[in-house]
Amino acid sequence: MGKTFAEKALARAAGLSEVSPGEIVDAYPDLYMSHMASWRCIRTMEKLGTDKLYDVDRIAMVMDHISPAQTAKTADDQRMCREFAQKKGIKKFYDVNAGIAHIVLSEAGHIRPGMVIIGTDSHTTIYGSLGALGTGVGFSELTAAWATGKLWMKVPLSVKVVIEGPLARGVSSKDVMLKLIGDLTADGATYCSVEFHGSYTEGLSISDRMTLCNLAMELGAKNGFVRPDEVTRSYLTGRGVKPGDYSEIHPDADAAYAKTVTIDGRRLTPQIACPHAVDNVKPIEQVAGTKVNQVFIGSCANAKWEDLVEAAAILKGHKIASGVRLLVSPASKEIVERTVRDGTYSIFLEAGALITNPGCSACAGDGGVMADGEVTLSTANRNFQGRMGSYQAEIYLGSPAVAAATAIRGVITDPREFMERK
Amino acid sequence: MTEKIGGKLIKFGDNVNTDVIIPGRYLVSIDPQELAKHAFEPLGPEVQKRLWVSQVVVGGKNFGCGSAREQAASCLIGAGIKAVLAKSFSRVFFRNCINTGLPAVECPEAAEVAADGGEIRIDLAQGRVDVQGKKFSFASYPESLKQILDAGGLIPYLAKYVLPQQEASKR
Numbered sequence: 001m002g003k004t005f006a007e008k009a010l011a012r013a014a015g016l017s018e019v020s021p022g023e024i025v026d027a028y029p030d031l032y033m034s035h036m037a038s039w040r041c042i043r044t045m046e047k048l049g050t051d052k053l054y055d056v057d058r059i060a061m062v063m064d065h066i067s068p069a070q071t072a073k074t075a076d077d078q079r080m081c082r083e084f085a086q087k088k089g090i091k092k093f094y095d096v097n098a099g100i101a102h103i104v105l106s107e108a109g110h111i112r113p114g115m116v117i118i119g120t121d122s123h124t125t126i127y128g129s130l131g132a133l134g135t136g137v138g139f140s141e142l143t144a145a146w147a148t149g150k151l152w153m154k155v156p157l158s159v160k161v162v163i164e165g166p167l168a169r170g171v172s173s174k175d176v177m178l179k180l181i182g183d184l185t186a187d188g189a190t191y192c193s194v195e196f197h198g199s200y201t202e203g204l205s206i207s208d209r210m211t212l213c214n215l216a217m218e219l220g221a222k223n224g225f226v227r228p229d230e231v232t233r234s235y236l237t238g239r240g241v242k243p244g245d246y247s248e249i250h251p252d253a254d255a256a257y258a259k260t261v262t263i264d265g266r267r268l269t270p271q272i273a274c275p276h277a278v279d280n281v282k283p284i285e286q287v288a289g290t291k292v293n294q295v296f297i298g299s300c301a302n303a304k305w306e307d308l309v310e311a312a313a314i315l316k317g318h319k320i321a322s323g324v325r326l327l328v329s330p331a332s333k334e335i336v337e338r339t340v341r342d343g344t345y346s347i348f349l350e351a352g353a354l355i356t357n358p359g360c361s362a363c364a365g366d367g368g369v370m371a372d373g374e375v376t377l378s379t380a381n382r383n384f385q386g387r388m389g390s391y392q393a394e395i396y397l398g399s400p401a402v403a404a405a406t407a408i409r410g411v412i413t414d415p416r417e418f419m420e421r422k
Numbered sequence: 423m424t425e426k427i428g429g430k431l432i433k434f435g436d437n438v439n440t441d442v443i444i445p446g447r448y449l450v451s452i453d454p455q456e457l458a459k460h461a462f463e464p465l466g467p468e469v470q471k472r473l474w475v476s477q478v479v480v481g482g483k484n485f486g487c488g489s490a491r492e493q494a495a496s497c498l499i500g501a502g503i504k505a506v507l508a509k510s511f512s513r514v515f516f517r518n519c520i521n522t523g524l525p526a527v528e529c530p531e532a533a534e535v536a537a538d539g540g541e542i543r544i545d546l547a548q549g550r551v552d553v554q555g556k557k558f559s560f561a562s563y564p565e566s567l568k569q570i571l572d573a574g575g576l577i578p579y580l581a582k583y584v585l586p587q588q589e590a591s592k593r
């Protein structure tokens with residue numbers, strides 16, 4: 001019997017010849033990512049009574065989630081991280097100007113095929129977009145890896161998701177994932193490794209692969225995965241990572257999957273996740289016309305350069321509806337630079353958007369919060385009650401194209417209406 | 423893990439997420455007692471009051487889904503919760519429970535019959551639950567997780583067993 005991606009990746013990280021689902025192994029992750037929460041790890045190290053780090057080069061710290069600091073307490077926490085990084089010689093330290101950890105570390109060439117990566121953030125699953133096994137952990141676990149280099153991990157069952165493409169017009173990777181989450185529900189793949197296969201994934205952009213693997217978390221997945229190919233290799237080469245610097249892991253053709261799910265992207269329509277659950281998904285026809293107060297284009301799911309360009313293509317030449325706020329938070333500093341250079345930035349400004357610094361922004365409730373009774377259409381990956389301000393506010397999730405169309409009309413709008421007119 | 427845990431239970435439905443258990447705005451703290459004041463705040467003060475007088479949290483399917491925040495487990499410890507029992511758990515929440523020393527028990531049948539405000543007894547060593555006059559069993563933990571729970575969580579476990587070994591092997 002062949003092996004799945006996760007079985008092979010965890011066997012490698014645990015130094016075993018092979019492992020099977022259900023087995024608990026001591027894995028040695030290749031990279032430990034911690035965001036703003038790094039200060040909790042530093043405090044936990046103190047509690048552990050040690051200051052020896054297993055391998056300082058496997059530590060990556062990015063000051064996202066709250067950036068820049070809003071209170072003296074946060075400023076102090078961030079200073080603690082900065083000083084710790086300096087004292088310990090942590091080279092992969094990115095400060096409040098960098099952006100969202102997941103995107104920043106990918107752009108910097110730190111994420112490579114075959115790696116096992118843990119992060120103090122549930123959407124660490126996103127690293128599957130570059131052929132790595134990324135999974136979220138708590139801060140105590142991350143600290144354990146800092147100190148000992150290893151962590152207990154259960155070998156997951158794997159789920160194969162076959163996506164057939166090309167996608168219909170006006171439909172994106174976000175719609176594919178919302179449809180999948182709606183169909184399988186929020187625990188449809190709990191503890192499983194979700195592998196994306198099918199014609200849609202072949203030659204797919206890294207940006208779209210990130211959206212797939214990021215949202216795999218909302219199925220309860222341990223990790224997501226898209227097979228590395230030429231697109232992956234050329235992305236990495238562009239980031240100074242040569243094929244000799246990593247070894248790809250591919251699932252065997254006869255690997256065993258707990259289930260296989262097929263989704264036909266050619267027939268899909270734009271999808272919306274309604275309050276307050278990501279699996280409360282409806283086709284856009286059923287919610288079109290819902291009034292919004294705010295539109296948020298941001299997060300590690302959908303604020304990459306490609307997402308911003310997709311939204312700008314619809315916004316171009318339009319103004320946002322009066323009384324509506326359009327908040328745009330690019331995922332990284334590099335993306336800001338790129339949108340400034342290619343004119344995307346100006347399209348947002350001219351349409352009436354408020355563009356923030358790169359980072360998690362409103363996705364983490366860091367600015368852009370709502371008052372009682374308000375509604376936001378967001379491109380992020382979660383719509384839980386109270387995540388953006390008032391517990392009495394509502395969040396709808398959709399693609400960047402839906403967000404742009406909705407900002408223009410002030411009500412949830414099918415982006416195809418704008419595409420047809422052009 | 424010889425002790426039997428039990429007391430009054432508070433029951434929740436399916437897919438209770440971590441933003442509801444402990445809203446992101448309070449993550450600036452890692453003190454369980456401080457966090458406990460805000461546990462389940464989005465559900466209102468009535469629910470919070472009932473949490474504070476309960477010893478066991480009972481959830482439905484996919485309890486603790488959402489973010490990787492460890493405080494979703496530690497805030498319950500701060501509120502005096504001794505165990506969480508659910509039909510199923512989200513992956514990271516389950517890990518966070520074990521690693522903070524909070525027993526998390528998956529037992530769909532017991533979670534189904536448990537009545538809000540009722541009594542529940544959990545015997546971790548035997549893998550048994552007593553609730554509503556009925557008995558149920560659940561799969562006991564693998565040895566490695568038992569040791570972590572026994573030590574009171576991952577950090578005390580490391581301090582007690584793993585780090586001294588590392589030191590010894592270096593000598």
Ligand code: SF4
Nearest residue numbers: 123299300360363364
């Ligand atoms: S953008 Fe949102 S989902 Fe992504 S890491 Fe930040 S807070 Fe988490």
